[in-house]
Amino acid sequence: MDKLLTVSMSPHVHHRDTTSRLMYGVVIALLPAWAASVWFFGWGALYIPLLSVFFAVLFEYLIARFLLKREPSVRDGSAVVTGLLLAFTLPVNIPVWILAIGVFVAIGVGKMSFGGLGTNPFNPALVGRVFLFISFPVQMTSWPLPKGFATADAVTGATPLGLLKEGMRQGEHVADMMKELPANLDMFMGHMPGSMGEVAAAALLLGFLYLLWKRIITWHIPVTIFVTVFLFSGLLWLIDPVNNATPWFHLLSGGLMLGAIFMATDYVTSPMTHRGMIWYGVGIGLLTVIIRRWGAYPEGVQFAILIMNAFVPLINLYVKPKRFGEVKKNG
Amino acid sequence: MQKIKTFPKGGVHPPEHKLSAGRPIEVLPPGGRVVVPVVQHIGAPAEPVVQRGDEVKVGQLLAKSSGYVSANVHSPVSGKVFRIDKRFDASGYKRTSVIIDVEGDDWLPEIDRSETLVREITAAREEILARIQEAGIVGMGGATFPSHVKLNVPRGKKAELLIINGVECEPYLTADHRLMLERGEELLVGTRILMKALGVDRAVIGIENNKPDAIEHLSRLTAAEEGITVQPLKVKYPQGGEKQLIKAVTGREVPSGGLPIDVGVVVHNVGTTVAAYEAVQKNKPLIERVVTVTGKSLAKPSNFLVRIGTPISALVDAAGGLPDDTGKVVLGGPMMGKAVARLDIPVTKGISGVLLIPDAEAHRRPYQACIRCARCVSVCPMGLEPYLLMDLGVHERFERARDERVMDCIECGSCSYICPADRPLLDYIRLDKLRVGEMIRKAKQAVK
Ligand code: SF4
Ligand code: SF4
Numbered sequence: 014m015d016k017l018l019t020v021s022m023s024p025h026v027h028h029r030d031t032t033s034r035l036m037y038g039v040v041i042a043l044l045p046a047w048a049a050s051v052w053f054f055g056w057g058a059l060y061i062p063l064l065s066v067f068f069a070v071l072f073e074y075l076i077a078r079f080l081l082k083r084e085p086s087v088r089d090g091s092a093v094v095t096g097l098l099l100a101f102t103l104p105v106n107i108p109v110w111i112l113a114i115g116v117f118v119a120i121g122v123g124k125m126s127f128g129g130l131g132t133n134p135f136n137p138a139l140v141g142r143v144f145l146f147i148s149f150p151v152q153m154t155s156w157p158l159p160k161g162f163a164t165a166d167a168v169t170g171a172t173p174l175g176l177l178k179e180g181m182r183q184g185e186h187v188a189d190m191m192k193e194l195p196a197n198l199d200m201f202m203g204h205m206p207g208s209m210g211e212v213a214a215a216a217l218l219l220g221f222l223y224l225l226w227k228r229i230i231t232w233h234i235p236v237t238i239f240v241t242v243f244l245f246s247g248l249l250w251l252i253d254p255v256n257n258a259t260p261w262f263h264l265l266s267g268g269l270m271l272g273a274i275f276m277a278t279d280y281v282t283s284p285m286t287h288r289g290m291i292w293y294g295v296g297i298g299l300l301t302v303i304i305r306r307w308g309a310y311p312e313g314v315q316f317a318i319l320i321m322n323a324f325v326p327l328i329n330l331y332v333k334p335k336r337f338g339e340v341k342k343n344g
Numbered sequence: 345m346q347k348i349k350t351f352p353k354g355g356v357h358p359p360e361h362k363l364s365a366g367r368p369i370e371v372l373p374p375g376g377r378v379v380v381p382v383v384q385h386i387g388a389p390a391e392p393v394v395q396r397g398d399e400v401k402v403g404q405l406l407a408k409s410s411g412y413v414s415a416n417v418h419s420p421v422s423g424k425v426f427r428i429d430k431r432f433d434a435s436g437y438k439r440t441s442v443i444i445d446v447e448g449d450d451w452l453p454e455i456d457r458s459e460t461l462v463r464e465i466t467a468a469r470e471e472i473l474a475r476i477q478e479a480g481i482v483g484m485g486g487a488t489f490p491s492h493v494k495l496n497v498p499r500g501k502k503a504e505l506l507i508i509n510g511v512e513c514e515p516y517l518t519a520d521h522r523l524m525l526e527r528g529e530e531l532l533v534g535t536r537i538l539m540k541a542l543g544v545d546r547a548v549i550g551i552e553n554n555k556p557d558a559i560e561h562l563s564r565l566t567a568a569e570e571g572i573t574v575q576p577l578k579v580k581y582p583q584g585g586e587k588q589l590i591k592a593v594t595g596r597e598v599p600s601g602g603l604p605i606d607v608g609v610v611v612h613n614v615g616t617t618v619a620a621y622e623a624v625q626k627n628k629p630l631i632e633r634v635v636t637v638t639g640k641s642l643a644k645p646s647n648f649l650v651r652i653g654t655p656i657s658a659l660v661d662a663a664g665g666l667p668d669d670t671g672k673v674v675l676g677g678p679m680m681g682k683a684v685a686r687l688d689i690p691v692t693k694g695i696s697g698v699l700l701i702p703d704a705e706a707h708r709r710p711y712q713a714c715i716r717c718a719r720c721v722s723v724c725p726m727g728l729e730p731y732l733l734m735d736l737g738v739h740e741r742f743e744r745a746r747d748e749r750v751m752d753c754i755e756c757g758s759c760s761y762i763c764p765a766d767r768p769l770l771d772y773i774r775l776d777k778l779r780v781g782e783m784i785r786k787a788k789q790a791v792k
Contacts, residue, residue, distance in 0.1 A: 019706040024757030028680040131713040280717040336727040338600040
């Protein structure tokens, strides 16, 4: 009996989840939305996300190897998720060179410049998206109408939120415009112009259920965002239905679903306690509606998430978990 | 059916692997040479009272407790003291031990070895405490805190409730489960004894509902017992931790830095309670215990009643021999047990299991960057932030670690278990605790 035994400190067992399992879980959860977008937008919606993933992995590998000079950890799957998410926020007719720039900013500036996975304060996919949005406003706002494989040439148009903002600028009444905007059910099923990943709320919700089932995320952030957006926009609508869109419209339009389910829940850039997550979700919900209603841009989710990302360190500092056996200080 | 309770905050559910649950307790006869360390408890070492060459009988005092927080050590076998020397124990260090060559099995005559159940408790409260102290009983769930200390309620505090810990939330272990099934009646008399010692009229036996047979058996036995009830608990680790168990059963929270008695509760483990029965009713000191020997590759996972001091190699042999693929040997359960480098170390009072882990599962994966997934925070039963505590440990910011209440950590390992990046959270938290402990001691000395 001269066996060499391993000695290490407890615990001696480990849960089967690893970083890469969680990341690929997110990818699986994105599949329904991906499938829906291929259905709506045709083959472009298949290869643009694939290209985006390819760029993301490539850039991360190159930056880690040659700039940071360390072992690249692209196998953890986080670059795949960033690539996919960024692609999902883009129009399907995005030129490939613009896509490459966006991915480069997302990975290079948004993630690796801070030190890689786990250290970036802002959601990398959103950093890339906002950069493109500001740099290439024309290409980033000509949204193809979802026609599926039926039509060869893409017809482009403004998103429902874009239409809304434009109309408001011209002094139209929101209540009148609502009649011309896509109906709630159409929006739920994806019959509206928009980015690849945002158009089918139903498919995104399916992904949400998968994430909850696999315990990859908890309900706190997305549900708080939904509730806050619904209540706040509902309140505005009740006070002044002539100049405000309905709460259903707010819930179903733009990138709200995609943002709340897949971007606000990004581990690295969201709070560490459930109570903190609720604060964060409320913040995103309020800011989204405020930007949509009073801001210069039609879409508010992306900025709302980025702004709240900036508050996460503060939230982590002040919102602590409920300690067990907290001794009450009473005088 | 009673409501199933559990503690609300945190916790994990590792695969249970209770391989030996269906195997009745087997008596392993003493033989060869035993090594009996004089420290098998938390507190001051006991002082040897025998010498090399002495003939000893089973139950004879080998080492005398050297203070209030200390415990007697008795001879688990009969034979001749080979020598008193330093030998490795589970801690990985050499400790003073009484080494005895076993000859026959000759017990002290005053110990009642019959199997008759002695129900009636004639001993008065003081006598009970004295017997338990005399018998060297310590917490047998692994904490090994001397039991008489826990039973002696400090002035100004009052015990209202006794909780018997039959949770056995560690995967693999089944020793307490078998005790509840096979020695239920003795367990209940033991419970009465502890109730009498504490002056309480209520006791709850907490059992996780992955042991329905034990819940059913004890519920039947307690049906006629005034004041003793069985509480089924949802399976969740670390429910066997005192603080979590008290919270689950009573809803009360032991204050940070406090003891269970601060909320009127005292917790004793199932094994300890049976030992108390034997000490008070049968005059038998703590010289043997039930140990689960288990592992996925082991031929015959078993529960053995063995004498203290038996080398664990003897237990492994009796369970079918060391599997070829063994990579790690853990004393206790996989979540909190201690890995040991050798098999010649002896069974002591606090060892509830010997777990053989195949080499393929014996190694830690290399750790990666924290992805801030917050899982460690959600599973921590004490409401701490393990990722932060590790970070503070890495950067040696121990004052901040103290303020983030690192001393509340019960070292349950849930955080390290769950971390998808395989970060050694608890290793660094232990370092924090060590340094913060030193800081606190220094500060106290400075005040004096
Ligand atoms: S579980 Fe691990 S990866 Fe997740 S936050 Fe805690 S330390 Fe970081
Ligand atoms: S910090 Fe301590 S108490 Fe909390 S999960 Fe980790 S080991 Fe358990």
